[in-house]
Amino acid sequence: MEYLQFLIIILFSPLLNGIIKKFKAYVQGRTGPGILQPYYDLIRLFRKDMVVSVVASWIFKATPYIVMTSVIAASMLVPVITLKSPFGIIGDVIALIYILALGRFFMALAGLDTGTAFGGEGSSREMTVAILVEPMMMLSIFTAAISAGSTNITRIAETQSMFYSPSHILALSAFIVAVIAETGRIPVDNPDTHLELTMIHEGMLLEYSGRYLALMEWAHYIKQMLLFTITIDIFFPAGISHSTEIYGLALSSGVYILKMFFMAVSMALIESSRAKMRFFQLPSLLGGAFVLALLSLLMFIMMGGK
Amino acid sequence: MIPENYFFAGILFFLSGAVMSCIVPRKAKNYTYVLSAIGAVSLIISGLYLSAGAQIHILSIPISSTLEFLFQGDALSGFFLTVISILTLSVSIYSIGYTKNIDNKGLMGFLYNLFILSMYAVILSGNIITFLVSWETMSVVSYLLVTFNRDEKSANAGLLYAVMTHIGTAFIIVLFLALYKYTGHMDFSGIRAASAGLPEDLKTLVFIFSIIGFGTKAGIIPFHTWLPMAHPAAPSNISSLMSGVMIKTGIYGFIRISMDVLGHGPEWWGIVIIVIGAVSSVIGVLYALMEHDIKKLLAYHSIENIGIILLGIGSSMMFGSNGMYTLSAIALIAGLYHTLNHAIFKGLLFLGAGSLMHATHTKNMEDMGGLIKSMPYTGLFFLIGSISICALPPFNGFVSEWLTYQALLLGFNAPSITSKIISPLGGAALALTGALAAACFVKVFGISFLGVPRSPHARDAKESSASMIAGMTILALLCLLAGIFPGTVISIISPSAIALTGSNGNISYNGFLSISRTFSSLSPAAIFISMLCTGIAVVVFIVAAGGKRKTVYGDSWDCGMPSLTSRMQYTATAFTKPVRVIFKKIYLPKRELSISYILKPLFVKSMKYSGEITPFIERYLYEPLTIFIRNTAAKAKILQSGNLNLYLGYILITLMLLLIFGI
Numbered sequence: 001m002e003y004l005q006f007l008i009i010i011l012f013s014p015l016l017n018g019i020i021k022k023f024k025a026y027v028q029g030r031t032g033p034g035i036l037q038p039y040y041d042l043i044r045l046f047r048k049d050m051v052v053s054v055v056a057s058w059i060f061k062a063t064p065y066i067v068m069t070s071v072i073a074a075s076m077l078v079p080v081i082t083l084k085s086p087f088g089i090i091g092d093v094i095a096l097i098y099i100l101a102l103g104r105f106f107m108a109l110a111g112l113d114t115g116t117a118f119g120g121e122g123s124s125r126e127m128t129v130a131i132l133v134e135p136m137m138m139l140s141i142f143t144a145a146i147s148a149g150s151t152n153i154t155r156i157a158e159t160q161s162m163f164y165s166p167s168h169i170l171a172l173s174a175f176i177v178a179v180i181a182e183t184g185r186i187p188v189d190n191p192d193t194h195l196e197l198t199m200i201h202e203g204m205l206l207e208y209s210g211r212y213l214a215l216m217e218w219a220h221y222i223k224q225m226l227l228f229t230i231t232i233d234i235f236f237p238a239g240i241s242h243s244t245e246i247y248g249l250a251l252s253s254g255v256y257i258l259k260m261f262f263m264a265v266s267m268a269l270i271e272s273s274r275a276k277m278r279f280f281q282l283p284s285l286l287g288g289a290f291v292l293a294l295l296s297l298l299m300f301i302m303m304g305g306k
Numbered sequence: 307m308i309p310e311n312y313f314f315a316g317i318l319f320f321l322s323g324a325v326m327s328c329i330v331p332r333k334a335k336n337y338t339y340v341l342s343a344i345g346a347v348s349l350i351i352s353g354l355y356l357s358a359g360a361q362i363h364i365l366s367i368p369i370s371s372t373l374e375f376l377f378q379g380d381a382l383s384g385f386f387l388t389v390i391s392i393l394t395l396s397v398s399i400y401s402i403g404y405t406k407n408i409d410n411k412g413l414m415g416f417l418y419n420l421f422i423l424s425m426y427a428v429i430l431s432g433n434i435i436t437f438l439v440s441w442e443t444m445s446v447v448s449y450l451l452v453t454f455n456r457d458e459k460s461a462n463a464g465l466l467y468a469v470m471t472h473i474g475t476a477f478i479i480v481l482f483l484a485l486y487k488y489t490g491h492m493d494f495s496g497i498r499a500a501s502a503g504l505p506e507d508l509k510t511l512v513f514i515f516s517i518i519g520f521g522t523k524a525g526i527i528p529f530h531t532w533l534p535m536a537h538p539a540a541p542s543n544i545s546s547l548m549s550g551v552m553i554k555t556g557i558y559g560f561i562r563i564s565m566d567v568l569g570h571g572p573e574w575w576g577i578v579i580i581v582i583g584a585v586s587s588v589i590g591v592l593y594a595l596m597e598h599d600i601k602k603l604l605a606y607h608s609i610e611n612i613g614i615i616l617l618g619i620g621s622s623m624m625f626g627s628n629g630m631y632t633l634s635a636i637a638l639i640a641g642l643y644h645t646l647n648h649a650i651f652k653g654l655l656f657l658g659a660g661s662l663m664h665a666t667h668t669k670n671m672e673d674m675g676g677l678i679k680s681m682p683y684t685g686l687f688f689l690i691g692s693i694s695i696c697a698l699p700p701f702n703g704f705v706s707e708w709l710t711y712q713a714l715l716l717g718f719n720a721p722s723i724t725s726k727i728i729s730p731l732g733g734a735a736l737a738l739t740g741a742l743a744a745a746c747f748v749k750v751f752g753i754s755f756l757g758v759p760r761s762p763h764a765r766d767a768k769e770s771s772a773s774m775i776a777g778m779t780i781l782a783l784l785c786l787l788a789g790i791f792p793g794t795v796i797s798i799i800s801p802s803a804i805a806l807t808g809s810n811g812n813i814s815y816n817g818f819l820s821i822s823r824t825f826s827s828l829s830p831a832a833i834f835i836s837m838l839c840t841g842i843a844v845v846v847f848i849v850a851a852g853g854k855r856k857t858v859y860g861d862s863w864d865c866g867m868p869s870l871t872s873r874m875q876y877t878a879t880a881f882t883k884p885v886r887v888i889f890k891k892i893y894l895p896k897r898e899l900s901i902s903y904i905l906k907p908l909f910v911k912s913m914k915y916s917g918e919i920t921p922f923i924e925r926y927l928y929e930p931l932t933i934f935i936r937n938t939a940a941k942a943k944i945l946q947s948g949n950l951n952l953y954l955g956y957i958l959i960t961l962m963l964l965l966i967f968g969i
Contacts, residue, residue, distance in 0.1 A: 046852045053862040055758055057678045059689075068600075069841040076836055089820075090832035094711050095699060099738075099833070102698040105744055111750030112876065114862040115676075120876020123752065127745035128884040131738070138737035142730045146718045151711070151826040205863060211852050215844075283888050294734075301718070301726045 002084045002244050006075040009229060013221035014038035016228070016264060023268040038221065043212050050210035053114040063110035064208070064215035070103030071222040078229050079154050082241040088154035093141055093230070096153070100182075100223065104130060107216075111204035122203020125279060129181055129188060129200065132286035133301040137178035139293040140171040143300050144234050149174070153230065157237035170296035172235045174188070176266075177289035179231055183224040185267060187277040187285065198276060228263045232256070309355035309362060309379075312348045317423070319345030324419035326773070331412020335405045338396045338415035342422065346395035349426070357943045359801045364430060368703055375439070376493060378433035381801040385556050386429045388798065389552045389646050392784065393653045394422050397550075400657050400777025401543045403770065404664070405532025408541065414454065421447045423548065425701045427723065428555045428824045433493035434482045440830045441559075443476065448552060451544045452536045463532075465538035470532040474522030481515040481563070484508060510569055513575055516563045517582070524556030526616065528923045532592070537608070538601035538669065542660025545601060547909060549608045550653035554645055557615055565623060565638075565806050575721075577728050578584025579616050580714075584735035586614025591742040592892060595749070595885055596919050598878045599669045603750065604652065607695060608711045610739060611648040617732050621713040625727050626807055628934045633716050635803040635811030640709035642799045646762040647702040647788060649709075651694040652782035658688035661774055662754060665767035673761040673880050674754035680767045685755050687778040691749040697740050700834035703787035703820070705795075710736060712826055741887075749881045758872040790831050792819050886919070894920035 018035035025032025052060070053219045079085040091099070106125065111123035141151075148156040179187040184201040194202055205216050233240070239246035239255035277285060323341035330337065356362065367375040379387070407415055424447055427440035433664040449471075453464035486492060488508055489500035501509075518529065525533040537545045560890045564575070565715045590609030596604035612798040620642025623633035659669075666674055671816070678685035714736065717729020759765040767776075788795050796819075813819060820827035864870045886895050897917040904911045945956075 004735060006836055046848075047855075048905055049856040049858060051858045051860050055676075055862055057756060059678065059756060061372060065841060068844045069837055072840045072844070073833065073837045076840075087828045087832075087836070090829040090836070091962075092828060094708055095704075095828055097832060098697060098699055098708075099837075101696075101740070101744060102693070103700060105693065105696060105748060109752050112748070112881075113756040115757035115872070115875045116862045116864070116870065117874055117876055118863070120752075120881060123343065124876065124881045124884060127741075127748055128588045128888065131741040131745055131885065132888070133736040134741035139730070139734045142733055145715060146730070151715065155826075204951050210596040211848060212856060215848070245574050278350060279884070280887055294731075297730055301723065 002082050003086055004289060005080040005082065005085065006072070006078065006087075007224045008080050008185045009078070010222055013225040014042060014218065015261065016225050017221045019261070020264045020268050024272055025263055027268060027272040036226065038217075041199075042218055043208075045217070046211050048210040050212060051209050052209075052212075056113050056207070059106070060110050060113040060207070061212075063106045063113075064212040064219075065136060066106045067219045068105040068215045068222075068223050070099050070106075071219045071226060075222060075226050077153065078226060079157060079287040080229055080232055081147045081249055081256050082123035083154050083157055084242070084244050085097040085154050088152055092151040093145065093153050093156070094138075094151055094235070096230070097137065097241075100226075101130070101134070104220065107204050110208075114143040114207040116207065118199075118203050122200055122206070125200040126204060129282065129286075132283060132290075133181045135177050136174055136180075136286060136290040136293050139290065140174040140178065141234065143167055143171045143293070143296050146297075147300065157233045157240060158242070165300075165303070168235070170292045170299065172231075172270055174289040174293035174296065175231060175235065177286065177292075179227045180267070180270065181282075181286060182227055183267075184220070186271045187274045188282060190276050198279075211260045225260075228260060231263065298301040310354045310364065312352035312355070313364065316345040316352060317426070319348060320419045320423050324416050324423075327412045327415030327419070328631060329412075331415070333564060335402055335415070336413055338419065338852075339401045339405070342419055342700070343395055343398035345609035346398060347530060348389045350388055350395065353384050353386075354798065357381050357388055357798050357801060359805075360385070363432075366432075373435055373492070375436045377427070377430045377436065378432040379430050381805045382558070382561065383429045385642060385646075385799060385802050385837055387426065389554065389649045390422070390425055391431070392646075393550045395650050396777045396780045397543050397546050397652060397657065398548075398777075399780070400660075400774050403773035404541075404543050406658060406771070409452075413854060414541070417447055417451055417454070418750055421451060421544070421552075425552060425555060429558050432495070434486060435492060436480065437559075438475075441475065444552065444555065445475065448540075448544075448548060451548075452540045454541055454544070455539065460539040463535040466875070467532040469538035470522055470529065474519045474529070477515045477519035477522075478559070481512045481519060483514060484515075485567070494562065494567055496742065498569075501568055504568075506541070507648075512568060513564055513571060517578075520556040520559040520563070520610075522556070524553050524560070525586075525609045526582055526612055527589050527609065528927055530590070531588070531924055531928060533609060534597075534602050534605040535898050536597060538775060542601070542656055542663065545605075546653045546656035546660070547872060549605060550649040553608060553612060554649065554912065557612070557619070561619065561806070564620075570627045571623065571626055572629045573722055573725065576620050576622070576627060577724060579620030579623055580728055580732045581620075582680060582899030583613045583616030583618075583620050584732050586610070586612070586616065587739040588735050588742070588890075591739050591746060592885075593921070595742060595746045596893065598671050600671055600674075600750065601656070601664060601669055603746070604655050607746070608648075608652060608745065611644065611652065611695070614707065614736065614739065615648065617645045617736060618706075618710045618713055621710075621717055621729065621732070622807065624717065624729075628720055628725075630719065631807050631809040632812050633713070633719065634807040635800075635809040636716065637713035637856045638815060639659075639796060639808055639811050639813065640706060640713045640797050642802065643792070643795060644706035645663065646795065646799075647694070647706045647785075649779050650784045650788065651701075651703060653779055654687060654691040654785065655695065657774070657778050657781070658684055658691060661770040661778070662688075664761045664770060664774075666761070668761070668763060671750065671754045674764045675760040675763060675872060675875070676755070677756045677759075677767055678755040681755075681769045681781075683775045683814060684770055684778070687775075687782040688755065689751060689833055690782045690785050692751050694789070696744040696747050697816050698744070700786050700789050700830060700837060703785075705733065705789055705792045705830055706740040706830075706894050707736065707740065708828055708954070709819075717893035745882075745885065749878055753876075753881065755880045757875045758870075760872045760875070763895070790834050792830055819888075888931075892922070897922065 076087040077091045108123035111119035145151045148159045189200040241252035323338045326337040361380040366378040424444035431437035489497045491497045522529040587610045594606035621637035622634045694703040695704040697707040714729045714733040900914045902911045
């Protein structure tokens with residue numbers, strides 16, 4: 001059981017996206033598609049033939065597989081419903097971020113591979129956002145890692161000792177901004193548009209079709225749920241089971257579903273209440289989050305590690 | 307005796323390689339590089355023996371009653387010997403094919419061997435005199451190699467290199483003289499034994515001079531200016547050696563003097579090194595990102611990686627001065643691990659760049675493109691090098707950066723508040739560096755290897771010769787192996803760590819790399835296996851679940867406009883535009899747009915756009931300095947009137963002053 005908890009993320013990630021979309025539609029006064037719509041989309045795409053550009057090299061064809069591999073390998077490192085995660089010791093949160101970065105590296109290369117301006121534009125913007133997000137994300141995790149004395153996620157979740165101290169709240173808010181940016185949500189990127197001038201993530205995927213597109217989309221859903229799960233594990237792990245007995249797991253699953261629902265609702269609310277920012281305004285948002293993470297760390301040190 | 311035998315055999319191979327180049331210059335490529343490759347293998351074995359411990363005495367040649375040339379080795383020299391030899395092996399094999407079409411084959415072969423021998427001499431020097439002679443030989447030979455392509459650009463780059471490296475050497479000479487004066491010893495072991503009694507001020511002076519002296523060779527900011535000029539000017543096999551290992555002799559010298567000979571200094575030494583490391587890594591990669599000359603770009607990345615190495619070494623010094631020897635060893639292992647990794651992947655990338663230039667006759671990325679189809683092997687190896695340098699798993703860069711992160715996070719355990727704050731900030735700088743490096747290598751690989759060829763040369767490019775590919779294959783494999791089996795690499799490093807810090811870092815590595823004090827664990831091998839299995843599972847799942855579907859090939863999406871051209875692709879300049887805008891306070895970009903009209907304002911005849919960034923260290927530090935020196939020199943001209951009597955007068959005055967004050 002504990003070996004397979006990463007399957008929860010892989011299987012239910014499209015559902016999570018469906019729920020966020022549904023809730024967003026509700027807030028905006030629309031009916032919106034059903035919460036299972038992402039599954040239908042994926043199945044439809046898997047059944048379609050593909051059109052591949054003649055310019056594309058093997059990088060373009062390998063990328064969907066590499067991206068999918070990277071998000072699944074990263075998911076294995078994360079405790080979902082029990083901390084007795086056997087994969088927890090093979091890699092820590094730094095490894096996780098760098099494995100995800102491997103996927104992004106190839107996605108950006110694939111954007112440049114077809115020789116169009118859209119792909120290049122998407123790659124350029126994606127890497128720029130990553131430049132701003134990665135240090136901030138690391139720094140906000142550092143606070144948690146230092147207080148736990150470890151960068152392993154299971155260990156951080158086990159020894160979360162800085163509950164609801166000021167530094168905890170600051171680090172959490174910085175991390176949420178990082179998650180928004182990494183999942184390509186408003187105000188950083190708009191997941192619902194293919195408008196050339198604004199797209200970041202979609203720009204890189206423009207040339208993909210059929211099962212390649214399905215893989216890329218699914219990988220994106222998994223990455224989103226994975227990042228939500230890390231947020232939960234690092235910043236409010238209370239309620240997660242420490243063992244593998246059935247009763248504890250059931251309780252832990254319930255708590256997990258509640259937290260995930262809370263995350264989904266918050267994301268939908270943030271997305272509905274904000275407008276997408278101009279690309280060159282992003283540094284002020286992400287830079288601000290960096291300062292929050294920095295403050296969190298300084299406060300943690302000044303208060304003598306509490 | 308085994309290490310000595312292999313050592314002398316290896317040195318003989320290099321010497322005979324050099325001699326062969328002189329005897330049969332035209333056939334040099336057939337003999338010289340094969341001999342140096344065999345020599346390198348022999349020295350790898352010797353280096354591995356040496357790095358396992360025990361100081362050995364190699365050779366001493368007395369020149370007078372008090373002076374001798376002394377060569378000896380310990381674990382640290384052994385480690386650097388191994389690093390240099392590994393890269394030398396691959397570069398030698400690569401050079402067989404690479405030097406086929408160059409002029410002066412004999413001279414190249416001769417200098418090549420001499421250059422490698424001089425690097426060995428530097429790391430094996432046992433006393434001050436030997437070190438300085440070897441150091442100077444290395445500088446002069448590398449200068450000759452930088453100016454090997456006899457054009458104006460190389461000459462200028464060579465001149466700048468010669469000036470900078472001699473400023474560095476001047477500082478090294480002063481620090482050695484100071485050490486000699488206060489300890490009375492010429493050999494490093496003697497100075498080490500007497501160093502405890504040195505006055506604090508002198509230690510600080512030696513430390514600062516060693517940063518400037520060795521830092522100039524290593525290319526730390528702000529002493530880096532020569533590096534992005536000189537490395538690209540040399541032929542690519544030489545750039546590979548210069549960037550991969552020659553700048554590491556600066557790191558070696560710094561460790562030898564500031565950590566080994568001086569022992570533990572005050573805490574601020576380590577903090578200064580961490581700050582220098584953080585600044586060098588971020589500024590280095592920022593400038594790399596703006597560069598379109600592929601070799602210049604790689605040279606800037608060397609500055610970045612030296613910075614990352616210094617983050618590890620600085621943390622090690624900081625822990626050492628606080629008496630936390632286990633943590634000090636972890637940090638030192640991180641720094642040395644990155645030293646090895648950088649030699650491997652930067653060597654690989656420079657060789658790849660050499661192949662690209664060989665095939666496309668240009669260094670400018672904007673004229674490449676689509677090369678992965680015409681040069682599949684070079685493309686694959688360059689990709690592996692790029693992934694490694696971006697510290698992405700499962701390749702080697704990731705492991706050493708992971709260790710560096712751990713070392714920096716452990717800085718929280720240091721007692722002083724400054725170290726507690728500076729260390730995690732170093733970690734944030736490392737994260738920023740990693741993200742910038744990833745953006746940079748997406749640019750390098752994406753613009754030069756992917757898309758549509760951007761010039762006729764790129765369209766007609768051919769794959770490199772077999773020996774060039776073989777040279778790169780070795781390094782690419784090592785990138786993967788050093789990324790999956792960190793235990794083996796650490797077992798080579800840990801004797802040096804024990805010698806320098808008194809601890810092996812308690813990193814247990816039976817399959818896992820786990821840092822003591824329950825800090826963290828990582829198993830690169832397990833991550834690799836899980837990625838491999840997942841990858842296979844994904845492919846199997848897609849084939850099984852999706853069945854067989856048709857793939858149609860068509861043009862890229864062109865918005866309905868007919869036929870995209872290669873000029874409509876994203877360029878390297880466009881790719882980095884957002885970064886240029888965001889970091890404009892650092893880049894100080896300038897742009898010029900001149901439009902000539904047929905009829906203003908509607909009918910434009912032609913438009914000319916140019917943009918450049920201002921390298922602020924060159925502009926605001928070196929330019930005023932150069933002007934100041936020139937002005938001072940112009941004023942000093944008054945003294946140099948050319949009148950013999952006046953000069954005799956100077957001598958008389960000097961003598962009188964000496965007599966008055968000297969006695």
